[in-house]
Structure formats: C-alpha cells, structure tokens
Amino acid sequence: MPIIKMNGLSKIYKTGKVSVEALRKIDIDIDENEFVAIVGPSGSGKSTLMNIIGCLDTPSTGDYYLDDEEVGRFGSNKLAEVRNRKIGFVFQNFNLLSYATTYENIELPLIFSGMPAKRRKTRTMELLDRVGLAERAAHKPTELSGGEMQRIAIARALANNPAILLADEPTGNLDSVSGGSIIEIFRELHADGATIVMITHDRHIADNIPRVIKLKDGGIVDSLN
Amino acid sequence: MKRIFLMLRLFASDFKKQKKKITLTVMAIAWGTVSIIMLLSFGEGLRRQIAKGESGMGSGIVVVWGGQTTKPFKGLPPGRRIVMKPEDIDLLRARIPDMEDVGGEYQRWSVDIRYGKKMVGRHCTGVTPSYENIRNHIPQEGGRFINKHDLDEKRRVAFLGSGLAKELFGDQDPIGKQITINRVPFTIIGVMIEKLQMGMYSGPDADRVIIPMTTFGLIFGDTRLDVLIYKPKNPDDSEKVKKEVYRILGGKYKFNPDDERALSMWDTIEQSKTMGDVLFGIQLFLGIIGALTMLVAGVGVANIMYVTVRRRTKEIGLKMALGAKAKYILWEFILEALLIGALGGSFGFLFSGVIIKILKGIPVKGEALQFLGKPVLSTEIALATVGVLAMIAFWAGYFPSKKAAKINPAESLRYE
Numbered sequence: 001m002p003i004i005k006m007n008g009l010s011k012i013y014k015t016g017k018v019s020v021e022a023l024r025k026i027d028i029d030i031d032e033n034e035f036v037a038i039v040g041p042s043g044s045g046k047s048t049l050m051n052i053i054g055c056l057d058t059p060s061t062g063d064y065y066l067d068d069e070e071v072g073r074f075g076s077n078k079l080a081e082v083r084n085r086k087i088g089f090v091f092q093n094f095n096l097l098s099y100a101t102t103y104e105n106i107e108l109p110l111i112f113s114g115m116p117a118k119r120r121k122t123r124t125m126e127l128l129d130r131v132g133l134a135e136r137a138a139h140k141p142t143e144l145s146g147g148e149m150q151r152i153a154i155a156r157a158l159a160n161n162p163a164i165l166l167a168d169e170p171t172g173n174l175d176s177v178s179g180g181s182i183i184e185i186f187r188e189l190h191a192d193g194a195t196i197v198m199i200t201h202d203r204h205i206a207d208n209i210p211r212v213i214k215l216k217d218g219g220i221v222d223s224l225n
Numbered sequence: 226m227k228r229i230f231l232m233l234r235l236f237a238s239d240f241k242k243q244k245k246k247i248t249l250t251v252m253a254i255a256w257g258t259v260s261i262i263m264l265l266s267f268g269e270g271l272r273r274q275i276a277k278g279e280s281g282m283g284s285g286i287v288v289v290w291g292g293q294t295t296k297p298f299k300g301l302p303p304g305r306r307i308v309m310k311p312e313d314i315d316l317l318r319a320r321i322p323d324m325e326d327v328g329g330e331y332q333r334w335s336v337d338i339r340y341g342k343k344m345v346g347r348h349c350t351g352v353t354p355s356y357e358n359i360r361n362h363i364p365q366e367g368g369r370f371i372n373k374h375d376l377d378e379k380r381r382v383a384f385l386g387s388g389l390a391k392e393l394f395g396d397q398d399p400i401g402k403q404i405t406i407n408r409v410p411f412t413i414i415g416v417m418i419e420k421l422q423m424g425m426y427s428g429p430d431a432d433r434v435i436i437p438m439t440t441f442g443l444i445f446g447d448t449r450l451d452v453l454i455y456k457p458k459n460p461d462d463s464e465k466v467k468k469e470v471y472r473i474l475g476g477k478y479k480f481n482p483d484d485e486r487a488l489s490m491w492d493t494i495e496q497s498k499t500m501g502d503v504l505f506g507i508q509l510f511l512g513i514i515g516a517l518t519m520l521v522a523g524v525g526v527a528n529i530m531y532v533t534v535r536r537r538t539k540e541i542g543l544k545m546a547l548g549a550k551a552k553y554i555l556w557e558f559i560l561e562a563l564l565i566g567a568l569g570g571s572f573g574f575l576f577s578g579v580i581i582k583i584l585k586g587i588p589v590k591g592e593a594l595q596f597l598g599k600p601v602l603s604t605e606i607a608l609a610t611v612g613v614l615a616m617i618a619f620w621a622g623y624f625p626s627k628k629a630a631k632i633n634p635a636e637s638l639r640y641e
C-alpha cells in the first residue's frame with residue numbers, strides 16, 4: 001500500500017468570477033522510502049500539489065489517502081494533528097520565527113504535539129546534533145547563514161519523526177554550495193529510510209533524484225517540452 | 226510554561242513594532258482602571274460615611290413620641306392625647322421577646338448650664354443606662370456613661386456631648402469637674418466621642434447634657450416621658466415589633482392598636498433600607514460609567530490585536546503547518562490581550578492607590594467633604610475592577626483571535 005495515493009484529484013481556486021484549475025485529474029502513488037522530485041514551470045501547480053499532500057489544503061474533487069486515511073474528510077483539528085505527526089515541511093524561505101532561538105524554532109512542533117518538557121529537551125538537542133548545529137542552539141536565525149537556517153528548518157521538519165518530508169524548492173534561496181549540502185542531507189535522510197517529496201527548479205538536482213513527476217498546467221505530463 | 230515564555234517574547238517583538246499604539250492603549254486601559262476604581266471608591270466612601278452618619282443616632286432604632294387618637298375606642302372619643310410614662314420602658318422590654326433594648330428621655334430645652342464663669346443654655350436630657358447602647362453614646366477614654374447606680378441613687382452626675390464639652394472646657398479634661406445644671410451642682414463622669422450624626426431630633430447629641438432620668442425627675446419634676454426609643458433584636462422583625470408596641474401601649478392607654486396616629490414614630494430601620502437601595506443604585510451607576518470608559522480602552526486593545534493578526538498572518542500559517550490547533554492560536558492572542566490588560570490594569574491600580582492615599586492625607590473640613598472626600602478601595606471594588614478588566618481584555622483578544630484561527634495556512638504561506 002503506497003503512503004500517498006491520489007485518484008482523479010483536482011483543485012480549483014475561485015477568486016470572484018475567475019476560477020483557476022490549479023490541478024486537474026491527478027493520479028499519483030508514492031511508496032514508503034521513495035525520493036520524488038516534482039518539476040514544472042512556474043504556475044504549473046507544484047505548490048498546490050504540495051499543500052494538498054501536506055494537508056494544508058484540501059482537494060476540490062478526487063480522493064487523497066495519506067497512510068491509508070482519507071484526509072479529505074478530516075476536520076481542521078484532525079488535520080493539524082496529521083500535519084504535526086506525519087508531515088515535515090521545508091520551505092524555500094525557511095520560515096523560521098525570527099524572535100525565537102534556533103532551539104525554540106525546532107522545539108515548536110514538539111510543543112504542539114504535547115511532548116513533556118524533559119523529553120522535548122533531549123529530542124531538540126538530538127535534532128540540532130543531527131544537522132550539525134548543536135553549538136548554535138542559543139542563536140537567533142538572523143545570526144545564521146542561509147544554509148544553516150535551512151538546516152534548522154530541516155531539523156524542525158524532522159521533530160516528530162514524520163512519515164513524509166515535503167520540501168518546496170528548499171535550495172531556491174541558497175547559493176550552489178550550501179544548496180548542495182542541503183540536498184546531501186536529504187539524500188542521507190532518504191538513505192536512512194525517509195519518504196521525501198521535493199519541488200525543484202534545478203535540473204541538476206532533479207536529474208539526480210530517482211523519480212521525477214513533471215507538471216504542466218495542472219496536469220502530469222511525460223515530458224516538459 | 227514554555228508557551229508563555231515564547232508568548233512574552235512574541236509580545237516584546239510586537240511591542241517594538243507597535244510601540245506607540247501599545248503604549249497609548251496601555252495608558253487607556255490604565256485610565257479605564259483608574260476611573261472604575263475612583264468612581265466606585267468615592268461611591269463606597271460616600272456609602273460608608275452615610276452609613277456611619279445614619280448610625281450616629283443609633284442604628285436599627287425606632288423613636289416614639291406620644292400622639293393623638295383618631296379612632297373611638299371602647300366608648301372613649303377620638304382626639305385624646307396619649308402620653309407615655311417611664312414605666313413603659315421596662316414594660317415593653319419585659320413583654321416583647323424580640324426587643325433588644327428600650328430607652329427613654331425626659332427633655333428640657335435651654336437649661337442653664339455653668340462652668341466657672343462660663344454660662345450657656347442647652348438641651349438637657351434625662352435618660353436610662355440603656356441609652357448608651359441604643360442611642361450610640363460612646364464615652365471617650367477615661368470617662369463612662371450613666372449606669373444603674375446613678376439611676377437608683379439619683380446621683381448628680383452628667384455626661385456631656387462632645388461639642389458642649391469643648392465649649393465649656395476647651396482643651397481641659399472635663400472628667401471629675403463640677404458644673405451646675407439649673408443651679409444644681411453636677412459632676413462630669415464622661416464625654417461623648419465625636420461622631421458623625423445625620424439623623425437627629427431635639428438637636429445634635431454633641432450639644433446636649435445628659436443626666437440620670439431619676440435625677441432629672443427630682444430637679445425638674447417631670448413624670449411623663451417625652452421620647453421613647455426601642456431597638457428590635459433583628460431589623461427584619463421591625464414590623465412585628467411595631468405591632469406589639471401598639472398592642473401593649475394600646476392596652477395600657479386604651480387606644481385602638483390599629484390607630485397609627487395614637488403614637489408618632491420615626492422608623493430609622495425603614496429609612497436606612499431605602500437609603501441603602503438608593504446608594505446601591507448610585508454605586509451601580511458609577512460602576513457602569515467606569516466600565517464604559519474601560520470598554521473604550523478595550524476597543525483600542527482589540528484594534529491592536531487585529532493589526533497584530535494581520536501582521537502575523539504568515540507566522541500563524543506557519544504554526545498551523547507545524548501542527549498548531551485553532552485552540553492554540555486562539556489562546557495566543559487572548560493571552561496577549563490579557564497581558565496588555567494586566568499591564569494597563571497594574572498601572573491603573575498603582576495610580577489609584579496613590580491618588581487615594583493623597584486624598585486620605587488631606588484633612589477634611591466641612592460637611593460636604595466629610596461625605597465625598599473619603600474614597601475607600603475595598604476588596605470587593607478591587608475584585609470587580611479586575612473582573613471587568615479581565616472580561617473586556619478577554620473579548621478584545623477573542624474576536625481578533627477568531628480571525629487568526631480562520632487563516633488558511635496554505636494561502637498565508639504562498640506569498641514569499
């Protein structure tokens with residue numbers, strides 16, 4: 001049974017009289033421990049697909065099963081719980097809280113999951129260690145480089161041992177060197193058994209990812225040309 | 226705990242961005258707090274002063290004068306004058322179980338009172354010892370009121386009103402000194418403490434001289450009571466006790482117990498109940514005015530919170546993406562509003578405390594200031610203020626937080 005299963009899934013945005021069909025009749029199966037790249041031109045629906053996979057948004061029509069559960073039926077509290085336990089988000093612009101320390105940023109999903117303080121502390125230090133920034137625990141994000149900020153964001157995404165890691169152009173705001181090191185971390189995580197779905201613009205990155213899904217005008221295509 | 230810590234930091238970062246607005250709103254809350262507290266405290270001060278003034282004459286008492294019958298009774302015609310006797314004091318005390326105590330007065334106006342070369346004409350009253358308690362004649366330290374021995378032995382002892390004592394003796398201690406009343410020498414045994422007295426008959430107590438009723442009878446030859454005063458054990462039984470008084474005296478003096486005018490009564494119990502209701506109304510009115518001021522400040526808080534929600538849209542979306550439930554988002558904003566409320570409220574309390582302290586330090590002269598210049602910040606007022614403050618701050622956070630919880634996380638994170 002695939003961990004992600006989509007059947008005839010569509011998403012239509014209605015703004016006033018205009019409606020945009022951001023996704024049309026998508027069928028995707030993704031198995032556990034797959035590393036999938038999603039590519040496509042700007043506006044092709046990549047982020048929309050990612051938001052639906054990550055339960056930030058719900059499809060207009062079609063079914064979406066995450067880990068055997070039809071999440072389209074869930075209410076907002078249950079969706080929050082699913083996001084907290086099963087999904088780890090990594091964003092292009094990091095989305096770290098600027099007033100909080102790196103430690104506190106990583107701790108946030110653990111607070112939301114209601115983990116007791118003592119275990120939270122051990123877990124947060126473990127995660128900081130995992131991305132090699134243990135000595136930066138007390139720093140504010142603004143004191144870090146872009147690559148370091150993205151590593152903190154990855155640590156935060158891993159906090160509750162999610163079933164899926166979702167990354168929306170995680171190297172988009174980074175130079176090629178730090179971008180490379182971020183991709184390296186994802187490779188390691190994949191090797192350790194993680195399921196990863198990553199949006200990317202970068203051909204070189206996509207070429208080195210085992211499975212690539214190509215999107216165009218909201219639909220899956222075999223080739224982008 | 227951790228959440229609150231993070232929240233405070235969040236508030237600090239908000240504060241930097243909305244410094245002027247938050248400062249002004251905190252001040253508005255402080256002002257709202259001050260106005261509630263001051264209005265209620267002045268109201269409370271007024272209430273207590275009036276209660277004190279009302280009890281100056283004695284609390285829960287009924288003053289009775291003889292009257293005139295209006296109904297024929299057992300063959301007797303209407304229009305007869307009813308005059309009470311000193312024995313009625315003991316009679317009523319013995320016959321009415323719900324009675325706490327009974328007292329009475331012989332009265333004489335403009336009696337010649339002398340001390341050394343000083344001479345005044347004042348009201349002289351002959352009383353029983355029970356008068357001390359029911360008519361609130363508390364002696365100053367070093368003195369005492371008229372007792373049973375004075376009465377039984379018809380002693381020539383006098384108890385002075387505080388004003389009269391000043392007049393005759395100035396700064397001297399009157400206790401043990403000799404004065405003459407109607408040319409008869411008397412020894413001063415006590416002076417009444419200074420008291421606030423609102424209700425009075427036959428002039429203020431402070432200007433009277435009081436002697437044993439028996440001695441009064443000897444000197445002036447009185448045999449008929451000018452005033453009878455009684456106090457029911459429980460103010461709620463006052464109607465029942467009044468009926469008994471009419472029944473017993475009616476039996477003795479032969480008038481119809483339903484003939485209200487046979488006796489003339491001043492019921493201070495009834496009066497103080499009415500006054501209590503009026504004062505409660507005033508307190509409520511003042512409280513509402515104060516609460517409205519607070520409400521205006523609360524709108525300021527809500528406004529800030531709306532701006533904060535808009536500014537933090539993306540952060541809220543992020544927290545939702547990381548698994549924050551609506552409840553968490555709601556409380557984050559409500560707590561922030563409560564924090565602003567607590568901050569403003571603290572300043573308000575501090576400021577009110579200072580104002581009240583200063584006002585208490587100013588010595589009060591004059592009748593009006595006796596009633597208005599003494600604000601009292603009671604525990605009840607403090608609790609009511611905190612309650613209003615917390616409620617308004619809660620709602621000022623609640624509505625914006627509802628908006629925050631409705632944010633669509635996908636949308637809020639879309640714009641880079």
Ligand SMILES: Nc1ncnc2c1ncn2[C@@H]1O[C@H](COP(=O)(O)OP(=O)(O)O)[C@@H](O)[C@H]1O
Pocket residue numbers: 013014015020021022040041042043044045046047048049636639
């Ligand atoms: N919340 C929204 N409201 C209206 N239109 C939207 C919304 N989100 C995305 N779209 C539209 O849906 C299409 C796909 O957007 P998106 O998924 O962000 O594409 P990509 O990430 O591939 O650039 C675009 O035409 C975009 O304008």
Ligand SMILES: [Mg+2]
Pocket residue numbers: 046047048
């Ligand atoms: Mg996109």
